[in-house]
Structures are given as structure tokens and as C-alpha cells.
Amino acid sequence: MRLTSFFDYTLRLLMYAATHSDRLITIEETAGVYGISRTHLMKVANQLTRAGYLKAVRGRSGGLALAKRPNRIKLGDVLCATEPDFALVECFSANNHCPISSSCRLRAPLREALAAFTATLDRYTLADLILSPKDFGIPPAA
Template sequence: MQLTLQSDYTLRVLIYLALKKDELSTIDEIAEAYQISAHHLTRIVHKLGELAYINTQRGRGGGILLAQLPEKINIGEIIEKIENHFYVVECFDPGKKCCVIQSVCLLKPHIAEATQSFINTLKKKTLADIILNKKQLEKILIKK
């Protein structure tokens, strides 16, 4: 299973904001901390705002911050909302009729089960669980 870059960056934004607590952060600040594109983060921040995971304040002195406590933000639920699909193999895509054995394939249900197990494992974790090493993360990400 491979997550998209969008999911990866989404989790990175949430980790950063969780470290900053109630302090406003900017997209540029987060992009610099992770050394990634601010352009990509803009779309992700917009989506996180729509999903009510973050609050955004526009204008001079504005920024973004978590809208919920890290303990309330479920990692598996975020991934389900951010990922467009989980087409681990081509035959999962209903728009494609690619494999000649698709109608009798016994592999597909096992891959579907594994995919669901992946999500179920992530659903056992919250944002708080993935920032337990807060001091180490802060040393790398937060410029004071």
C-alpha cells in the first residue's frame, strides 16, 4: 500500500501544527521546516480547513492552527478523507477492465482485506500518538 504525496503532506502539516499547539503557523513556515513545496501545501491546507481539522486566519498576522485536540484527530479517518481511492491494483478501479481473469480472480479479495487492515490499523492511532516524541520533532522542525 502506498499513500499519495497529498496524504504524506497532510500528516506532516498536522504534526507541525500539533507541535505548535495554539500558536499560528504559516504555509511558508511549514514548507521551510520540511523542505517541501509551499504550493502543494496550499491545496492541502485548504482541504484540511474544509474538513474542519484546522482553522485558518487570513490577512496580515494570519496563519493556521489545529481546530481539534491531537487526541481527537484520527489518522485512519484523515487518510480515508484525503485519499481519492485505494486502487492498490488496477482491477480495483471500476473504470478499468484491464485483467482477463478479473471475473474469477481469487487474489482481489485478499488485497481488499489487506487494504482494509491497513486502514483499520491507522484508525487505532491519533495525531497525539504520532507526536509522542515531541521534543525530538521540535528540535528538527521548530525554529525558535
């Protein structure tokens, strides 16, 4: 099983916003801290804003901030909001052409495994992932 880079960037952006909850963050600074594409991060921010996890403030001194408290953001919910097509195997997808799908015995164990994975993520919130600014290599404010 492998999660997409979109979900990875989603968690990174949320963690950065939670760590800097005292101010607005920008796509530019976040991309710089993580060394990731500004364009990809912009797509992530748009998705998180539409899903209600981030709020965007437009304008010259605008930026992003969490729209919910970190302890109210379950990781499993974030996964479901950002990975809508989480088909582990072909028979879980809408384009299933597997000839043994109707009698396959693999589907039940894989559904159970996916449910366990999601349930584990649901036990954790963004609050469990918050770092300090120094963990990002940012010196403390003077």
C-alpha cells in the first residue's frame, strides 16, 4: 500500500499551519521549508480549503490558517477528503474488469485491512503531529 504525494503534502501543510497557529502561513514559505513544488502545494491548499480544514485570507498580507482546532481534525477524515479513490486493487474501482471478482475471496480481507488502516488514522488528530517551529529549522522570534 502506498499513499500519494498529495496526501503527504496535505499532512505537511496541515502540520505547518498547526505549528504556526499564531499567524497566517503562505504557500511560498511552506514550499520552501519542505522543498516541494509550489504548484502542487497550491492544489493541496485549494482542496483543504474546500474541505473546510484551512481558511484562506486573500490579499497582500493574506495566507492560510487552520479552519478547525487541531484536535478536531482526524487524520482518517483528512485521508477520505483528499484520497477519494482509495481502491487498493482493481476490483475496488469503478473500472473493474477482473474476471474473478464475483467469486474472489481476496476482497474481504483487503476491505478489512483498509478499514483497520483508516480506523488507526482516526485515532489520531492533527494535534498529535504538531511540531515546534525549531523542528522546521526556523529560529525563535526575537
